[in-house]
Amino acid sequence: MEGSVRLRRLVHGVGAVHPARRIERCPLHRPHRGRGSGAPPCVRPDRGEGAADVAPALAPRRRAPGDGALAARRNGRARGAAARDPPPPGRRGRKARAFPGDDAEMRVTALGSGDAFCSGGRGHTCWLIDDERGTFTVDFGATALGALKRLGRDPDGIGAVHFTHLHGDHIGGWPFLLVDAVYRSRRRSPLVVSGPPGTKDRLQALWVACYAAAAERPLPFAVEVRELEPGDRVELAGRSVLAFRARHMSPPQIALSLRIGDLAFTGDAAEIAEGLCDGATLLCAECTNLGESTAEHIGWQTLRENLPAVPRVLLGHLGADARRGIAPPAGVRVCDDLDFVEL
Template sequence: MKVTILGSGDAFGTGGRFNTCLHVEAGPERMLLDCGGSSMVALNRAEVERNGLSTLLFTHFHGDHFGGLPAFLLDAQFVSRRKEPLTIAGPAGIEHRTLHALEAEFPGSSSNPWRFPVTYVEVTPEQPVRLGGIDVSAFPMVHDERAGPCQGYRLGFDGKVFAFSGDTAWTEALIPLTAGADVLLVECYAYDIALANHLDYGTLAAHRAELGAARIVLTHMGMNMLAHRDPLPEERAHDGMTIEL
């Protein structure tokens, strides 16, 4: 499994980073994990062949994780002229949220007769799924239920496990999410400012021993975290970073 971090930024593009967007390669499978509002720029810059993506999987419905989906769909319809089936997966309500986002960004587009088959798959903590050969398990995160359910995921393929927190404050659900994972990509919005809906580094460090991942990479860093340049035990994500499992 190979994960390319096309977007490692927060909602505001702090540090010139793209919104969250992960390109996952697992055998022949190509998946996007989140597709934030700036993701079409990131995909084009990285020269990702969009029609080769079979699945888009979302952690929650904030614009910096979900906002690129309408443009992705219209690009598939009118630019890349996709014919291959597309699976759109995510928390409960994924189909309703997709149609609502299409109407909000491009009125009338939700009724398009798509030239390619679209399948919606709800992924919940109670119902793990298999998406194109990748085993996907969801874990409830603590972020903003108005944009949720908010979830982290374990992706399993060929004996390897990649864990991604999405956006969250500290929650005990991070412990089973990370248990035995080869890599954890975890949000760390601030260094020394405690926030209700995001992780800060102090809290993460205090719970580090409870996180069972062999390798930890920090992402979704805001200004306060980016300003802290001293060495840390964990790696820090950047746009274009690749993670091989």
């Protein structure tokens, strides 16, 4: 895997995602900001947003020679929709590539990279992983379904959802995932879910609160919910899942950090759990604050001084000051929505 990691930024388009293309003359192709530009929104200072919302749009970044870019346009259609649902059964449509490229074994995509406040206009942090065994996510916040549709991805392709804890920006997309499966796609394939104690009841309560009539009927597909305690090691959807206690919530509530195969996920945490990163090839870490860590969240100043020995680190759950102020060293990436790496 050494030297094989590539990072690309995806920009949504109508239907399927076009193959990445290398940009020769201009290192960054980006149209003027506005409708259809694909550029992240700027915050207007005259609107009086609070500190959580004042992160400006990211400045253009130079791409490394191996990085690609997708055209920041909507297939030339003025005011076209950002994405379309997958075509109905029996009708062919262009399909977004889910599995990594020929020279990669795995793809990790940041469906969202923001904190609970969507600071800087970014979605709730959610990680999407594709490999030869299928697709799973770590968390599924309120903005996750929309991000999948921007990629042209069918949510039915997700075989497992692993929740780190039960805060709204991590589970808020659950009822939307279900309503899409029940009424649009008519899903039949089973879905595996894991999370801390209380996950099953909380997800059902959320489903009832959002779609009470639908929740009265059985789902047309099987949902297996496995509740994990810190220290549990289980096999779920063909992968080894190891749960660690994350210092984020007050007892009796429990937050988890997860080790899934060679990937480590902090979830929301005040520190990186001991042993979480041992032998990992990639760490997806929260980094809410620019300064020191707090009692609930990791800060960049603390993390920078205690970076684990992991080849690659992706930072998500970024607050306004963290996104604006972090100058990442080699091997560390400040993620934007829809960034992905291939391993």
